[in-house]
Amino acid sequence: MKDWPWYGHLVLIGIMAALLYFVWFKPKNDQLQNLKVERDKVEREVTTLRAKKRQLDKIEAEIAVLNQTLQELEAIIPQRREIWNILGNMQELANNSRLILDKFDVQGEIRKEFYYEWPINLEMTGDYHNLALFFDRLSNFARLFNIEDFSIKAIQRQTATNTISATYTAKTYIFREEAPAKKEKKSKRK
Secondary structure (H helix, E strand, O other): OOOOOHHHHHHHHHHHHHHHHHHHHHHHHHHHHHHHHHHHHHHHHHHHHHHHHHHHHHHHHHHHHHHHHHHHHHHHOOOOOOHHHHHHHHHHHHHHOOOEEEEEEEOOOEEOOOEEEEEEEEEEEEOHHHHHHHHHHHHOOOOOEEEEEEEEEEOOOOOOOOOEEEEEEEEEEEEOOOOHHHHHHHHHHO
């Protein structure tokens, strides 16, 4: 190698540089480019997932609000019959209003599109002011009631606390939700 002309050394350096480029630098550069492409892909996925996470958080917050609203509405129009609770509450309201509950006649449910109407025939005796107090307390009751067929008449043997007799129908409502299996069977029949 000592006897080589100066351009021979130059050619040898060029060959070694080309060999070094193709054996070590080019594969490392290709690997680096692949890693950059993969990193960009992962960053796009992370951006997409962050956007979906924000949407999920928003949806979860909406679900929490809707669940709270549903619980409040179920107190007004529950999904199941609670006859003993209603009877107890009506009796308690009547007693607190100093009325005598003479009749509590539960009728059958009347099926509507999304709910059942559940009429309850009631008859009570007391005085006019206590009856008004009873209806005021009933209006603040957690459950929804409509009063229909209301009539008041004076009783024959009046006392200081018993002057009138009131008869009416209190309608309450039950949310009707059919099980998914029943809905599927009905759609298959059609």
